[in-house]
Every structure is written in C-alpha cells, then in structure tokens.
Amino acid sequence: MHIHAAILWEQGQPLSVEAAELDGPGPGELLVEIKAAGVCHSDLHPARGDWAMKVPVVLGHEGAGIVRDVGPNVTRVRKDDHVVLCWAPACGVCPPCKEGRAVLCDRLEKVTYRNKLPSGAARLHARGKDVAPFLGTACFSDFVVVPEEAAVPVPRDLRLDALATIGCAVLTGVGAVTNAARVPAGSRVLVIGAGGIGLNVIQGAAIEKCEQIIALDLRPAPLALAKQFGATHCIEGTGVASTGTSTGLSTNQRLPSPVHDVPAAIRELTGGRGADFVFDTVGSPATLATAIACTRKGGAVVLTGLSRQDAQGSIPMFPFVMQEKRLIGSVYGSGQPLKDIPRLVSLYQAGRLKLDELVSRTYPLDKVNDALAALAASDGARGVIRW
Ligand SMILES: [Zn+2]
Ligand SMILES: [Zn+2]
CATH class of the missing domain: 3.90.180.10 (Medium-chain alcohol dehydrogenases, catalytic domain)
Structure with a gap:
C-alpha cells in the first residue's frame, strides 16, 4: 500500500x-x-x-x-x-x-x-x-x-x-520505580532530569506514596511540571557535582536557584542522610557522579537514562563498598510490557496516572x-x- x-x-x-x-x-x-x-x-x-x-x-x-x-x-x-x-x-x-x-x-x-x-x-x-x-x-x-x-x-x-x-516514557519511568527499584512507601527519592522519563519516575514515586520526591534539573520549566507530577521539592542545579559545605537551606518547597552543591542540598533535605533512591534519567558521567554522591548509606542509584553509546561513568569505589550503595540499570521499566502496559492504562482510567x-x-x-x-x-x- x-x-x-x-x-x-x-x-x-x-x-x-x-x-x-x-x-x-x-x-x-x-x-x-x-x-x-x-x-x-x-x-x-x-x-x-x-x-x-x-x-x-x-x-x-x-x-x-x-x-x-x-x-x-x-x-x-x-x-x-x-x-x-x-x-x-x-x-x-x-x-x-x-x-x-x-x-x-x-x-x-x-x-x-x-x-x-x-x-x-x-x-x-x-x-x-x-x-x-x-x-x-x-x-x-x-x-x-x-x-x-x-x-x-x-x-x-x-x-x-x-x-x-x-x-516508552511512561513505562520506562514508572517501571524503574516499581519494578527495578521496588521503592517502598515512605521513601525519599531524588530524580535527576525532569524530562519525559523523569516526570514519569516522579509520578511513579508519587503512586508508591514516597515521602519526599526531589526533582533536579538545570532548567526551570521542567521543574514547574515536576511539581504537577508529584515532586515535593525542586532543585535547579548548575550541572556540577560537588560535596562541599552546607548551603544553609531549609526544607522549603523551592530552593534558591541555582544550587551549586547538590549533594549538600540533598543531605539537608533528608535529615543529613541522603536519598534512599536516586534515579539518573539523564545518563551522563556528571549526573551519575551526582547520583552516587546524593545516595544515602545502603541506598541505590537507578540508572535509566540512555547515554551516548561510548559514555563511561566512574565510581568512588572505597565509599561505595563501605556504605553498601547499589547501582541498578533499568531498561524499559524492567518488567513485562505486555502486563505492565494494561496496568498503566488502568491507573490512567482511575485518575492515578x-x-x-x-x-x-x-x-x-x-x-x-x-x-x-x-x-x-x-x-x-x-x-x-x-x-
Ligand atoms: Zn523512547
Ligand atoms: Zn525471549
């Protein structure tokens, strides 16, 4: 034809x-x-x-x-x-x-x-x-x-x-939360990147009743959308990962922007501990470094952003072991699309997605x-x- x-x-x-x-x-x-x-x-x-x-x-x-x-x-x-x-x-x-x-x-x-x-x-x-x-x-x-x-x-x-x-976007983002990370209710979650996948990680975390859902992006417009999708806090970053001194931030809804020391800001928002789960939906060496630095002891980084094919990230190995962090790769929601897609449609019909x-x-x-x-x-x- x-x-x-x-x-x-x-x-x-x-x-x-x-x-x-x-x-x-x-x-x-x-x-x-x-x-x-x-x-x-x-x-x-x-x-x-x-x-x-x-x-x-x-x-x-x-x-x-x-x-x-x-x-x-x-x-x-x-x-x-x-x-x-x-x-x-x-x-x-x-x-x-x-x-x-x-x-x-x-x-x-x-x-x-x-x-x-x-x-x-x-x-x-x-x-x-x-x-x-x-x-x-x-x-x-x-x-x-x-x-x-x-x-x-x-x-x-x-x-x-x-x-x-x-x-693609919805299954990848929501599935990273529910299937790959199996995030429990009450968790504190950081989502790096509030694009098509990131917004869906945020709404997946909201569906799973996470206590804190912190959205990090370099651009103000996606962060405004992130709020609509369930983010409890928004951080406008500068694209530089660092682990310096306190930023003196309180847990207000919108942080002064841009924030230069994202890991310090995350610690302040999470009672000094870091996030239970950090989702890197961007997939660059810089965002992976930020993700690992923002994760609490015993917490997990979920990498779901597709990078360039030749991208290489690095991990500070000693603290990674001593703090028992975990790194999880997640593609296309990590589940069974033929079952997960109808489940997502039902959530949409119920007004929850x-x-x-x-x-x-x-x-x-x-x-x-x-x-x-x-x-x-x-x-x-x-x-x-x-x-
Ligand atoms: Zn896609
Ligand atoms: Zn097969």
Whole structure:
C-alpha cells in the first residue's frame, strides 16, 4: 500500500517525509494505522548520529493506533483493536523471558535492536530501497507492520495521543520505580532530569506514596511540571557535582536557584542522610557522579537514562563498598510490557496516572523535524506527532 513516512536517509540530516510502500502483514504480524507517536530522545540520538545506525530507517517507537489487518497465526490481537505499541516484543521462550524478564529477551538483541522484524521480512520500501523499521515499530509513519508481541490492546474510548506515551516514557519511568527499584512507601527519592522519563519516575514515586520526591534539573520549566507530577521539592542545579559545605537551606518547597552543591542540598533535605533512591534519567558521567554522591548509606542509584553509546561513568569505589550503595540499570521499566502496559492504562482510567498533562506539543507528521528540534531544546514534557 502507498503510505507516507518520515525517513532518515543520512544521520545528522533532517528526516524526509515522503511517499513509501508498505507490504501487508505476514504470519504473526499486524498492520497498524498510527494515530499518535511520541518523540523521544531515543529518536533524537540516531537522528543526530549519537548512535551509529544503518540508513535508510524510519524512526519512532512510542506509538498508538488501530489494527487494520492481521496476518495468519495472530491470536492475541484482532482487527479494529486499539493498540499501544511496545518496542520490546519478547519471544516468550528464551531464558530471560522464562525468568519473567521480558525486556531482556534474547531476540531483542538479535532482531529488534538491529531494526528488523522477527520474521526477517523487509516490509517498508522507498526510492527502490528497503527501509529499516527502528526498533521494529517505526511509527513516524502512517501505517506500520509489527509483530503481534509489539501491540498491546487498550480500551477504545481512550485518547490515543495520551496513550502513545505509555509505550516508552511512561513505562520506562514508572517501571524503574516499581519494578527495578521496588521503592517502598515512605521513601525519599531524588530524580535527576525532569524530562519525559523523569516526570514519569516522579509520578511513579508519587503512586508508591514516597515521602519526599526531589526533582533536579538545570532548567526551570521542567521543574514547574515536576511539581504537577508529584515532586515535593525542586532543585535547579548548575550541572556540577560537588560535596562541599552546607548551603544553609531549609526544607522549603523551592530552593534558591541555582544550587551549586547538590549533594549538600540533598543531605539537608533528608535529615543529613541522603536519598534512599536516586534515579539518573539523564545518563551522563556528571549526573551519575551526582547520583552516587546524593545516595544515602545502603541506598541505590537507578540508572535509566540512555547515554551516548561510548559514555563511561566512574565510581568512588572505597565509599561505595563501605556504605553498601547499589547501582541498578533499568531498561524499559524492567518488567513485562505486555502486563505492565494494561496496568498503566488502568491507573490512567482511575485518575492515578497523568498522561494528558505529559503531552505539551502536538505536530503533524510533516513537522517531525520541528518536533525533534523542540525535544533537543526541551521544556520537559512530550511532543507527540498526531494524525
Ligand atoms: Zn525471549
Ligand atoms: Zn523512547
């Protein structure tokens, strides 16, 4: 069929929205008409060339739409179902899948992270070439063909542009709190970065009834949003980690800004102890250093921000051992997306999960480059492509 898709022909260059050809679904596959697609840093990284990637490719991995056709042997999803796309379609039979760790499925490394469908088929073509589907979802496109495991049916009365964000940012942020860290109620939590993932770590911590939820960002606008999502304190940092003397701060709601010594500010807010859990949603060597310095004895750092591929952080090893700190990596919510996504939809229906507030800007597909540019200069919330 004839469609339009935003194709990356060369990394570092704008996407080109143009005519393309999409083949119908094969066995175990679905044809989905995309209605909304969130714009995530994991689209920006390959677009800018931070992550090397074979082109041409259609980006987009945070999508929602309507199933228009199903191939043979599809059992779980039906034509006309509304679905949220999952960019980690697990095989269900490998050792990590059997352990219940679907996001670590062996098939993802062999297939999905190489921008291929599990069937191995090339379904998308443009200018006489095969075009790779980013993470097998490629939802900066009118229609996509995805494996059945990449689609999660959702109720038809809910807005698809709000639901799209569940497919990456919301699951990643909330799951880091509930699945990776298993944060207990009453905890004191620091969240570094109040972007798409960070805001969802904050609302995950609020859902788990954390006592203190401290948001740290370099920009004032995301911090204002962080309050809406449940942050009890906001700190505007300077991007420099240090562990100097007292800042003389009281536990007021908004700290004098910018704060130069973030670890000292966190200690003051937490009765001198440091945070029980620190979530680094930025993923730079500097934020990791800040995260470790802000964590209390026996506390944990959860690293969920995707860095550049070549980023190396360092750890002060002696205090890390003596203070029994822990470092946890968390990808895509660390759970089972096919179960976690419906649970998140239920929380949204119950008014306990903010999704509409997460969408601050919408764009038509042919403005996708504006959406990526706005993300690069982000105010924290999500831009969504809407059809
Ligand atoms: Zn598997
Ligand atoms: Zn993403």
